[in-house]
Structure formats: structure tokens, C-alpha cells
Amino acid sequence: MEILELKDIQGIIIRGYSNLPAAAFLLLRISDPTLAKKWLHVVSPEITSGEERKPELALNIALTFNAMAALGLNKQVLDTFPLEFEDGMITKHKQLFLGDFGESAPDNWEWGGKNTDEVHILLMLYATDAGALQNLQDKHIAQLGRYGLSEVTKLDTSVLYERKEHFGFQDGISQPTIKGLSRQDEPENMVSTGEFILGYKNEYNQYTPTPTAGDKDAAECLPPSKAKLGKYDLGKNGSYMVFRQLKQDVELFWNYMQKSTQKENGESDAKEMVKLAAKMVGRWPGGAPVIVCPDEEIKDHNNDNKFDYRSVDELGLRCPFASHIRRSHPRDALDMDRLASMKVANKHRILRRGRSYGQPVTEEMKPQDILQVKDIQGERGLHFICFNADLGRQFEFIQNAWVNNPKFNGLHDERDPIIGNHHYPSDHKTTGTFTIPDKTLRKRFTDVPEFVTVKGGAYFFMPGIRALKYLSCL
Amino acid sequence: MTKHGALSVLAHIKPGMKQDAIALCEQIVAEDVETNSIIPFKKITSIHFARFVVFNESTDALGNNVAPYLIFTTNYDQPYKNHLEELVTVAGDGLWKMFSFCEDFPENIAYNREALRRYLELKTVENAVFYVGIGHRTVLQVRQENELRDQIESFIDSQQSALRDKGPVYIRKKVIEFVHNNPTLSWAKKRAPKPFILSELGFYIKLAFVCIALVVLLPLIIPFVIAWLFLILLTEITEKNVSYELDKNHIRELVERETSPVQAQFSAMGNIKPGVIRLKTMMFLLNMTNFLAPYIYSKGKLSGIPTVHFARWVIVNDGKQMIFLSNFDGNSESYLRDFINIAGKQLSLMFCHTVGYPKTRLMIYGGADDANGFMNWARKFQTITNVWYTANKEVSVKNIFNNSKIRDGLYGSMNEKEAAHWLSLL
Ligand code: HEM
Numbered sequence: 001m002e003i004l005e006l007k008d009i010q011g012i013i014i015r016g017y018s019n020l021p022a023a024a025f026l027l028l029r030i031s032d033p034t035l036a037k038k039w040l041h042v043v044s045p046e047i048t049s050g051e052e053r054k055p056e057l058a059l060n061i062a063l064t065f066n067a068m069a070a071l072g073l074n075k076q077v078l079d080t081f082p083l084e085f086e087d088g089m090i091t092k093h094k095q096l097f098l099g100d101f102g103e104s105a106p107d108n109w110e111w112g113g114k115n116t117d118e119v120h121i122l123l124m125l126y127a128t129d130a131g132a133l134q135n136l137q138d139k140h141i142a143q144l145g146r147y148g149l150s151e152v153t154k155l156d157t158s159v160l161y162e163r164k165e166h167f168g169f170q171d172g173i174s175q176p177t178i179k180g181l182s183r184q185d186e187p188e189n190m191v192s193t194g195e196f197i198l199g200y201k202n203e204y205n206q207y208t209p210t211p212t213a214g215d216k217d218a219a220e221c222l223p224p225s226k227a228k229l230g231k232y233d234l235g236k237n238g239s240y241m242v243f244r245q246l247k248q249d250v251e252l253f254w255n256y257m258q259k260s261t262q263k264e265n266g267e268s269d270a271k272e273m274v275k276l277a278a279k280m281v282g283r284w285p286g287g288a289p290v291i292v293c294p295d296e297e298i299k300d301h302n303n304d305n306k307f308d309y310r311s312v313d314e315l316g317l318r319c320p321f322a323s324h325i326r327r328s329h330p331r332d333a334l335d336m337d338r339l340a341s342m343k344v345a346n347k348h349r350i351l352r353r354g355r356s357y358g359q360p361v362t363e364e365m366k367p368q369d370i371l372q373v374k375d376i377q378g379e380r381g382l383h384f385i386c387f388n389a390d391l392g393r394q395f396e397f398i399q400n401a402w403v404n405n406p407k408f409n410g411l412h413d414e415r416d417p418i419i420g421n422h423h424y425p426s427d428h429k430t431t432g433t434f435t436i437p438d439k440t441l442r443k444r445f446t447d448v449p450e451f452v453t454v455k456g457g458a459y460f461f462m463p464g465i466r467a468l469k470y471l472s473c474l
Numbered sequence: 475m476t477k478h479g480a481l482s483v484l485a486h487i488k489p490g491m492k493q494d495a496i497a498l499c500e501q502i503v504a505e506d507v508e509t510n511s512i513i514p515f516k517k518i519t520s521i522h523f524a525r526f527v528v529f530n531e532s533t534d535a536l537g538n539n540v541a542p543y544l545i546f547t548t549n550y551d552q553p554y555k556n557h558l559e560e561l562v563t564v565a566g567d568g569l570w571k572m573f574s575f576c577e578d579f580p581e582n583i584a585y586n587r588e589a590l591r592r593y594l595e596l597k598t599v600e601n602a603v604f605y606v607g608i609g610h611r612t613v614l615q616v617r618q619e620n621e622l623r624d625q626i627e628s629f630i631d632s633q634q635s636a637l638r639d640k641g642p643v644y645i646r647k648k649v650i651e652f653v654h655n656n657p658t659l660s661w662a663k664k665r666a667p668k669p670f671i672l673s674e675l676g677f678y679i680k681l682a683f684v685c686i687a688l689v690v691l692l693p694l695i696i697p698f699v700i701a702w703l704f705l706i707l708l709t710e711i712t713e714k715n716v717s718y719e720l721d722k723n724h725i726r727e728l729v730e731r732e733t734s735p736v737q738a739q740f741s742a743m744g745n746i747k748p749g750v751i752r753l754k755t756m757m758f759l760l761n762m763t764n765f766l767a768p769y770i771y772s773k774g775k776l777s778g779i780p781t782v783h784f785a786r787w788v789i790v791n792d793g794k795q796m797i798f799l800s801n802f803d804g805n806s807e808s809y810l811r812d813f814i815n816i817a818g819k820q821l822s823l824m825f826c827h828t829v830g831y832p833k834t835r836l837m838i839y840g841g842a843d844d845a846n847g848f849m850n851w852a853r854k855f856q857t858i859t860n861v862w863y864t865a866n867k868e869v870s871v872k873n874i875f876n877n878s879k880i881r882d883g884l885y886g887s888m889n890e891k892e893a894a895h896w897l898s899l900l
Contacts (some may be wrong), residue, residue, distance in 0.1 A: 017675070075640075083722045093730045204814075204845040264635070315898050333509045335780050335872075336816060344815045392807060401808040407736060407870040440642050442900055444631055 002193060004180040006238040008464040009197060010340060012060045013387050014050035014181070016172065016353050018163075020058055020126035022133035023355050025155040025243075025383065026140065027111055028121040030070045032148025036121075037071060039147030040472035045139075047465055048126075057136055058126035061468065062241050062460035063399030064088070067120035072474045073213075077234065080211040081461070083242060084391040089457050090114055096420035097396060099404035102430065104454035110153070111456035118236075119151045122243065122343050122460050149258070153456075155245065157355040157381055159363050165356055166248045166367035166380045167277070168417075170287035170417050174305050175330065176349040186306050188331075188342050195353050195394070196387050197233035199226070199464075203347045208389040210235030211461075213470075221470035237464025239387045242350075242395045244457040246419070247381040250361045253277070253451045254370050260445055271296075275366055275446075279436050280417040282325030289325070295316035309333035310341070316437040319410035324418040327402045333409065350386040357383055376451070381455070391459060411435075419452045475668045476612045477552040478522070480604040480786050484539040484797075485576035485597045492528060495544055495575040499526050499860035500711055502568075509865045512568035515863040519559045522549040522613055523784060523801045526572065526861040527741045534794040535745040541881055543743075544576055545798060551612045562591050569594070593628040599827030602760040603787040605767050605776055608874050615666060616866045619877035622662050626880065627900060628654070629752045642893035665885050666878065683768055702755070707836060709751050718854045725853055732805045736870060737783070738861045740800045740809065744828040744855040746793060753793045754826040755837075760787055763824065774888060778816035781809070781871055787824070796828055803870040810852050830854060 017023075030036040040061075048058040063071075066088050068164035069078055078086070086092060088127030090106035090113060100106055108111040123140060139153075144151060165171045177185035180193035180200060180229050198210040211221065212231035222232035238266065256275070261272035275296075278284045284297035291313055292301050308335045309326055313319055319326050326333055329349065334341035358380025362369040388394035403416040415422065417434045432448035463471065487495055501512060508516040515524055529543040546569075550557040559571065570585045571592060580589045626824065629652045630637065630645075653659050688695070699838050732738045746753060776782040785800035802809050813821055822841030826834040832847035834840045842848045869877070876899055883896035 066697065079722075083720070083725055086722070087726075092734075093726070096733060097729075097807075204843065206844065206846060209846055336778060340816070347811075347815060365713060393811060397808060398810065401804060405804065407803060407873065410872045410876065412873055412876075424735055440640075440894055441630065441634075441637055441645055441897055443634070444627065 002180050004050070004178075004193060004197070004200070005237055007467055009050040010060045010462050010465065011048035011050050011058055011305050012126075012353055013053065013197060013239050013351070013462065017055075017126045018130055019150060020056075021159040022124050022127045022130050023157045024133060024137055025157070026123040026125070026137075027119045027152040028123060028144065028149045028153065029117055029152050030067060031150055031382075033071050035146070035148030037472045037474060039143075039149060040468060041070075042147070044465065044468055044472065047468070049465060055126075056128060057138075058124075060124040060462065062122045062124070062462040063471070064120055064458055064460055066118060068461070068471065071471055072122060072251055073471065077211065080234075080278070082209055082391065084396060085459050085461065088112075088459055089244075096424075097400050099399065099421035099424065101421055101425070102450070104421055104423070109454065109456045112458040113456060116456075119152050119458050121149070122241075122458075127326050144407070148299075155357065157357050157383060158359065158380075160356050160360050164285070164365055165358060165382055166177045166358070166365065167281075168285050168367060168370070169255050169277075169281055169283060170285065170302065171354075172302060172369070173283070173287050173353065174325070175345070175351060178351075178359050188346075190303070191346050191349050195347075195349060195389055196239055198389055199233055200225070200236050201340065202249065202389060203343075212299050217470060217473055221466055221473070223466075234463070234467050234470065236467065236469055238280060239389060239462050240386070240391050240395075241385070241460040242386045242391070242457075243460060244384040245357075245381065245455040247453045247455050249374045249451050249453070250370060250380065251373075251376045252449055254367050256449060256451075257367070258371060268371075271366060276436075277367070279320050280323055280434060282319050282323035289319070290323070291319040291326075295430050299422075307331070307336065311338055316409075317439065320434070320436050321411055322414040322417060322434055324416055327399055327408055327416055335410070346426075348402075349396050350388050352384075352386045354385045356375050357381055374461075377420050381452070387440055387462070417448050421448075422448075422450055475610045476615075477610065478552050478556065478604075478606050478784070479552050480546075480556065480601050480784065481546075481548045481550060481554075482599050482601055482786065482788050483546040483573075483594055483597045484788070484790060485544055485573060485578065486497050487528070487575055487578055488543050489541070491575040492542045494532075494715045495572065496528050496860060498572055498575075499528065502526075504859050509873060510567045511569065513565040513861075515565075517863070518560050518870045519613060520550045520553070520560050520618045521863065522608075522616075523739070524861075525739060525799070525859050526713045527799075527857060527859050529743050529857055532743070532745075532795075534791065535748045536794070537583060538794075538796070540791060541577075543790070544572070545788075545797065545799075547570070547786070549606075549801070557886060558591065558594065558595040562587055562595070566590055569715060573597075582741065599788055601764075601786045602757070603764040603767065603785075604895055605763075605782065605785040607776060607782045607871050609764065609878070611666075611874065611878070614832075616733065616869060616874055616877075618661060618665075619881050620866065620869050620873065623873075623877045623880050623900075625659060630900065638813065642890050642897050645897060646883070646888060646893045651883060657753075662881060665691050666881060670722060677768065684765075687866065705751050706755060710834060712837075713833075715746065715833045717832075718850045720850055720853060727858060728853070728856055729806065731858065733876070735866070736868055737801060737803055737864055738805045738809065739859050740798070740802070740806055741857050741859045742799075742852070742855040743795060743797045743857060744830065746789070746796055746827055752827045756796075756824075757789070757793070760789070771869060777820040779812050781812065783871055798825075801864065803872075804879055808857070813852075814842050814845050814848055818831060818848075827863060830856070864888055 045363050046053050046059050086238050112119050115316040176191040177183050179190050179192050192203045194208050202208045207227040207237050211234040212225045212228050213234050214231050218232035223236050225233040257273045257277045258268045261276050262268045283289050286302045287302050288297050288301035292304050330345050332338040332341045383386035406413045414433050422432045434445045434448050436443045502510045527545050529541045532540045570590050573579050653662050781803040783801040788797040818836040822834050823837050825831050826837050830851050832844035880899050
């Protein structure tokens with residue numbers, strides 16, 4: 001069994017800091033590399049490591065590819081980073097691969113996009129309450145200028161009722177458990193450390209490709225690479241982080257559910273409305289999976305996370321093939337035997353660490369209440385954050401081969417009803433299709449709008465703490 | 475019932491003409507693959523998939539230089555004669571122009587239909603393996619059955635409230651009525667042609683014969699196989715492991731061309747490892763695969779991979795090089811991962827004879843288990859497909875099978891249970 005070097009791994013990779021509900025993300029640009037390196041040096045002692053179980057404050061740092069180039073990492077070393085990381089999210093190919101079209105196109109992004117300031121560093125700050133966060137934030141913002149950094153934007157977060165997301169659904173229930181940690185879980189849900197953290201064995205029993213350096217400083221700061229003899233592992237204890245700011249249109253969401261399920265006499269059908277939304281997500285608002293409770297929410301099952309799809313529901317009668325969770329983590333649903341499917345699915349997992357932002361439409365986000373509110377103001381959504389060791393095989397694969405693949409699961413023309421994009425240049429229409437299989441006749445919705453819009457995003461590398469020191473000494 | 479064919483026309487490009495060939499390919503793409511004036515693919519109704527690939531000059535495993543190749547391939551509906559006729563009739567000028575960059579092409583004469591036909595036949599090479607994932611359907615049938623499904627779905631959408639509380643048999647009856655009353659679907663009143671019993675029978679008699687022969691000869695074969703495997707193992711141990719670093723720009727060039735939302739293609743050429751053992755083993759395995767493919771890889775799955783429409787292996791240059799071409803659902807990134815995750819052993823068996831494949835033991839162990847090594851190898855030998863055409867670009871292999879099942883359900887009578895099952899296809 002591999003021992004995790006928790007002391008060197010940044011804390012947010014190991015845990016979601018659920019005890020620190022207040023959080024803010026600062027996106028920074030390097031204007032003076034020499035000073036910026038000093039800054040890295042100065043803040044590095046404050047970085048929260050994976051060893052700290054319940055910190056009172058937390059700080060973590062991640063860098064874009066361009067940040068490392070700006071800091072002066074030489075081309076040879078930069079070249080050892082994977083293509084997906086180097087190219088980022090906004091090349092033409094990536095736009096197609098990730099499905100960022102229409103309103104979600106990188107031309108319209110507010111940060112990280114085609115027409116916005118370059119982002120280099122992400123400073124993640126967490127605290128127990130708003131006051132403590134304010135102090136932490138003020139302190140850091142005050143010293144940016146001195147260290148050759150400027151603020152591109154600050155992304156605030158909000159804590160929602162019972163830790164739901166803005167549509168009113170419990171989030172963060174299903175996560176892979178990292179094998180190297182001493183947490184216990186069902187064997188199917190234990191995933192090799194190397195799927196999330198570089199420098200450890202992955203699900204292929206190999207070392208995921210990792211950036212390496214060969215210079216003298218590297219020899220001093222970094223551990224020898226296990227995959228490349230004679231080199232030093234810059235990736236060790238690091239991870240790639242995906243950050244996408246996803247705006248959620250809550251009004252559109254519940255209006256759509258209401259309109260699509262109203263009775264013939266025009267009355268709305270509260271039960272059917274929630275059921276349609278639940279079939280799209282794959283879980284009821286409280287969290288109970290629809291594969292377990294297909295007809296109504298049962299509280300006892302809210303935290304259920306051990307279930308099969310294909311073995312119990314080959315026709316999708318309980319959980320539709322197109323639903324968000326059946327496609328973002330298909331478990332046994334792939335077209336092969338159960339164990340093989342689980343194994344393959346586990347080669348495409350992500351650790352989600354996102355936080356919501358913006359004020360909820362109503363305190364408890366109950367659909368009936370939301371529908372009562374006239375003239376909903378402000379923006380709200382999810383700062384989607386996830387970690388993985390291989391962007392191409394994990395996040396990008398999920399997004400491309402599953403979420404936005406109209407043919408996934410044997411479907412004909414259906415993308416993810418919650419986060420799918422329906423503005424591909426080849427699309428015949430700009431709404432999605434969603435089918436709920438039934439014992440006699442399927443129900444099909446062909447006018448599903450996009451409830452979620454990408455507002456910004458970037459790939460970051462969150463180095464191990466030693467690697468960060470190495471970068472600060474370049 | 476239709477049988478499919480795989481035409482492969484392969485010729486060396488004349489010295490100095492590679493850029494011209496590439497430029498002509500680029501013109502086809504720039505004008506639009508389907509409707510361009512050079513080779514208007516859409517008008518060639520017998521083609522499922524087609525491509526032109528220019529393979530760069532290379533060096534074989536013994537260090538000999540190999541001139542660049544041009545390959546033109548189609549996956550077509552038989553009979554071959556009609557396909558060739560259609561090619562020459564619809565795209566004669568364009569093919570003439572394209573192959574005039576190649577060796578042995580008739581010099582100094584104007585377009586001549588017969589000369590073109592002769593040239594295409596002269597340069598046609600045999601495929602070592604031809605895999606078909608979409609059964610016996612013609613281009614037209616695939617398209618029509620997809621339209622049928624779309625129309626039935628829309629019909630049901632429009633009748634949702636009228637049909638909601640009705641039983642499966644009633645709903646099915648309404649669907650059949652709709653199809654029968656729809657002039658654009660008049661072809662669907664008849665069943666799709668089924669494979670002839672006799673040719674099916676012939677298939678299985680052949681298989682049975684081979685199996686019996688195997689059993690009878692087993693005592694003789696076993697020692698031979700053991701000795702052979704020993705030789706293979708020895709070869710594997712003594713061969714040097716070659717590993718590749720990825721050239722990011724090469725990958726960028728490849729993936730940027732994958733813009734089709736449903737299907738994609740893969741073209742690769744690699745060197746076969748030197749030595750008679752490698753060559754004989756590989757040829758035996760390829761021949762076996764080609765023979766067994768219709769039996770074991772039926773129902774649209776290539777070694778368990780449910781996304782391949784057509785694939786072929788071609789051995790060229792006197793057994794020194796291998797060309798692999800395929801048409802599949804998704805994109806090359808997910809396709810290659812499917813390979814590793816689902817069919818690693820089978821693919822190692824077929825590909826471990828090429829230089830640079832991750833080291834194997836007994837041809838199936840190791841190999842694709844080295845996921846990083848496999849990806850690097852595959853990308854290294856993957857080449858740009860200069861022109862790629864697909865006739866039914868909106869359907870996946872699974873869709874094709876499902877559409878046919880929907881059509882099949884329009885005929886005969888069904889009880890409530892059967893009708894419900896049929897309705898679940900929608
Ligand atoms: C605003 C956008 C999104 C919303 C509202 C949303 C909502 C949800 C909800 C309610 C769940 C069920 C709770 C759970 O199982 O933990 C879930 C699960 C999940 N989501 Fe999302 N999600 C969003 C974006 C994304 C994106 C962009 C991805 C990745 C491409 C993603 C991947 C996943 C995965 C992998 C799961 C766990 C599935 C499982 O293991 O069963 N989500 N999401």
C-alpha cells in the first residue's frame with residue numbers, strides 16, 4: 001500500500017473543508033515574475049496541507065500553464081506537462097470537445113475567456129465564517145501589489161440551505177474514495193490514488209504522466225521521478241484542477257418543469273414537476289437516487305450511494321439513460337458485464353470540490369416557493385471545481401464522451417439535461433431532448449433549454465507544497 | 475440482403491508530387507466533402523465511408539526508404555462491379571486527377587474511362603482483415619431506417635395525450651397505421667431483406683468444418699503450437715523496447731480535424747517487426763480474424779467495442795508495413811481508451827507485431843496494459859486522414875441496430891408484452 005505524503009499534498013485535494021463554509025477564490029495575474037516568486041515563497045508556509053484535519057482557516061494555491069511559463073519555468077520542463085493542460089479550455093478544438101457554444105462560448109466568458117485578462121494564479125481562501133474570511137481576504141489583497149500581482153477577479157461563494165445547489169438538490173453525495181487514505185468505503189468506490197494525485201499508481205497500475213525537471217534545484221527540492229529515470233518529479237503530490245463558473249438559471253429551470261408537467265386544465269402539478277427534475281438529475285432534491293426510489297422521495301435513502309443501473313434497470317424505467325448522474329458516472333451501465341463496467345467507469349472519476357455562488361432565490365429553494373417569486377434578480381450558480389490526475393481521461397472524457405455525447409448509452413439524440421450544451425454548430429435545434437422511458441410509452445421532451453451557462457473557466461495545476469517551493473526559487 | 479466490400483487502392487506517389495496530392499485533397503475538403511466538384515461523394519450512392527490518405531515517406535524496420543503512398547478506400551455495398559462503375563461514372567475525372575500524381579499512371583493521355591478502371595484494378599490491394607460492424611444494411615437502408623425512427627418519434631410526440639392511457643398493442647397499431655399512411659415511408663411496408671438462409675448455412679457449415687478439422691488434428695497441432703509460442707516468447711524477449719515521446723503538435727493536427735459530432739476515423743501505418751516468425755504469426759492471426767470475424771464479432775461489436783462501423787487491416791510493402799483504417803463513433807481520444815479498457819488483449823494480439831508496440835509476453839500479456847505506452851504508440855503512427863466521407867453521419871452503430879429493430883416490429887402480430895417490449899425501443 002502506498003503511503004500518501006499528506007504533509008506535501010494541498011488540503012483541498014484531500015477534503016472539501018465542510019467545516020469552513022465561507023470561501024472566496026482570487027484569480028491573479030503575474031505582472032512581475034520576480035516579485036511573484038517572492039510572494040509564493042512568503043505565502044507557502046500558510047498553505048493548508050492534507051495533514052490538517054480541521055483547520056480554522058485554509059489557503060490553497062493553483063497555477064495555470066501560463067503562470068509557470070511566466071515564472072520562468074524553462075521550455076523543456078513546460079513540455080512535460082500534458083497537452084490538455086497546456087492547451088487549456090478555449091482553443092477551437094477544446095470548444096468543440098467540451099461543448100462550449102452559444103452563450104457558453106469562450107468569447108462571452110467573464111474570465112479565462114478569449115477577450116479577458118490572462119489568469120495565472122488561483123488563491124483559494126476558506127474560513128469558518130464571513131468575518132474571518134473577510135480578514136483573511138483583506139490581508140491577502142492588501143499585499144498583492146507589493147508582490148507584482150494584480151487581481152483579475154474575485155469569485156465569492158455562498159452557503160446554501162442544507163448544502164444544496166441552487167436548483168434545490170443535495171450535492172456532493174457521491175465522491176470516489178482515494179485508496180491511499182484510511183477511509184473505508186465499498187470496494188467499487190475505492191479508486192487508486194494516482195487517479196487524483198500525481199506520483200502514485202493509477203487504475204492501470206501505472207504512474208499517470210507527470211511533469212519532470214532535471215536541473216540542480218529540482219534535485220534539491222523534488223523527489224526522483226518513478227516513471228522517468230534521472231528526472232525529478234515536479235508533479236508529485238500535485239493534481240490538475242478544473243474550474244468552471246457555471247451560471248444556473250433557476251427561474252428557467254422550475255418554470256420549465258412546471259410548464260412541462262402541468263395538467264390539461266392548465267393547473268400545475270407540484271408532484272410531477274419535482275419528479276421530472278429528479279429524473280433529469282437522477283436524484284431527488286433530498287438526495288435519494290431515483291434508481292432506488294423511482295416514484296417518490298424517501299428520506300431514508302437520501303445518502304444512498306451504492307446502487308447499480310443496468311443490472312436492475314436495463315430499460316431506464318427507474319433512472320433515465322440521459323440523466324445527469326447516470327451519465328457522469330455510469331457505474332455498471334456501460335455496455336459490458338457489470339464488473340468490467342465498474343472498472344472502466346472508475347477510470348473516469350473526478351473529485352468534486354465546487355462551491356455555490358450568489359443568493360438563493362428563496363431560503364430553502366423549494367420549487368413552489370421559487371415559482372412564487374416575481375422578478376428574480378442577480379446571478380447565481382456553481383463554481384464547479386474538480387480534481388483529477390489526467391484531464392484528458394477524466395474531466396474531459398466525462399464532459400465529451402458522456403455529458404455532451406448525444407449517443408451515449410445507446411441514445412439517439414440526447415445530451416445531459418442539466419449541463420448539456422445544445423448550440424453545437426451541427427445541431428438542428430437549440431434545445432435538448434430528454435426521454436423518460438416507461439412501461440408502455442416513453443415520455444419525450446424535445447424543448448429542454450440550457451439551464452446552465454459557462455461564464456468562465458481555466459485548468460490549473462495544484463502543485464505539491466515542495467514543488468511550489470521549487471517554483472518559487474526558479 | 476447486402477454484402478459489404480472494402481476497396482483499397484494503394485499507389486506510391488511520384489517523386490515531387492506529394493504536395494500536389496495533398497493540395498487536391500485539401501481542395502475537396504475546402505469545397506465540401508459531400509458535394510465538391512472533384513469527387514462528389516454524396517452522389518456515389520454505394521459508399522458508406524470513403525477516404526484519401528497520403529502516407530509520408532518512411533523507413534521500414536530494416537532501414538529501407540519507402541516512397542510516400544496514396545491510399546483511396548471505400549466501404550461499399552456489393553456488387554463490386556456496380557460500385558466500380560459508379561465510381562468511374564460519377565467521379566472519373568477527379569479520380570483521374572488524383573491518381574495522376576501516382577506511379578504507373580498512364581502518361582500523357584487525356585481522361586480515359588477504361589484506362590482509369592484498369593488503373594484502379596491494378597492498384598487494388600487485398601485487405602488482410604475486413605471487419606463490418608453494421609450488419610448487412612445498405613447505405614440507403616441505414617438512412618431510411620433512421621428517418622423512419624425520427625418520424626415515428628415525432629408522430630408519438632404529437633399524439634402523446636391521445637396515446638397516453640392506451641395499451642401497447644393499440645399504440646403499435648396506431649404507429650403502423652401512421653407508417654402505412656405516410657407516402658414517404660412507403661418502403662417500410664415491406665420487411666428489410668433478410669440474409670439468405672442458404673448463405674447463412676454455408677457460413678456455419680464452413681465453421682463447423684474448421685472446428686472438426688481442428689479437433690481431429692489437435693494431437694498434431696498442440697506440440698506445434700507450443701513450439702511456436704516458445705519461438706514467439708524468445709522473439710519477444712530479445713526484441714528491444716522502443717518507446718515514444720508524444721509530439722504535441724502532431725496530436726493537435728490530428729484532433730483538430732475531428733469535427734464531426736457523431737463519428738470519426740482513424741488511419742495509421744506502422745512497420746512490421748522484421749523476421750519471418752513475426753510475419754507468419756501476424757498473417758496467421760489476421761487471416762484467422764478475417765475468417766472468424768463474422769462469427770464472433772457479430773452484433774456490432776469489435777472485440778466488445780460497440781462503436782466500430784467498419785475497420786480494415788492491409789499489409790503492404792511485401793509484408794514490411796501495416797495499414798489500419800477504421801470508422802467509429804465518438805472521437806479518437808475516447809476510441810483509443812475504449813481499446814485499452816475493453817479489448818486490450820485482443821488488440822495486443824493483432825498489433826504487437828508492429829514496431830513500438832508496448833512490450834508483450836505471449837502476445838497478449840503486457841502490451842495494452844501499459845496504457846501510456848499504448849496511447850503514445852497509437853498517436854505516433856496515426857496519420858492525418860486527408861479526405862474523409864461518411865454517408866450516414868448522424869447514426870451510431872447502436873442507433874443502426876435499434877432502428878432496424880424498430881422497423882422489424884412493424885410486421886406481424888404481437889401480444890401486449892411483445893408490443894410493450896417493442897415500444898421500449900423508442
Ligand atoms: C451547475 C451545474 C451542475 C449541477 C447543478 C450539478 C448537480 C449535481 C447533482 C445534484 C448531483 C447529485 C449529487 C451527488 O451525487 O453528489 C451531481 C452529481 C455529479 N455531477 Fe453534477 N452538477 C453540475 C455540473 C457538473 C459538471 C460540469 C460535471 C462534470 C463534467 C458534473 C459531474 C458530476 C458527477 C461526476 C456527479 C456524481 C455522480 C455519481 O457519482 O453518481 N456535474 N451533480
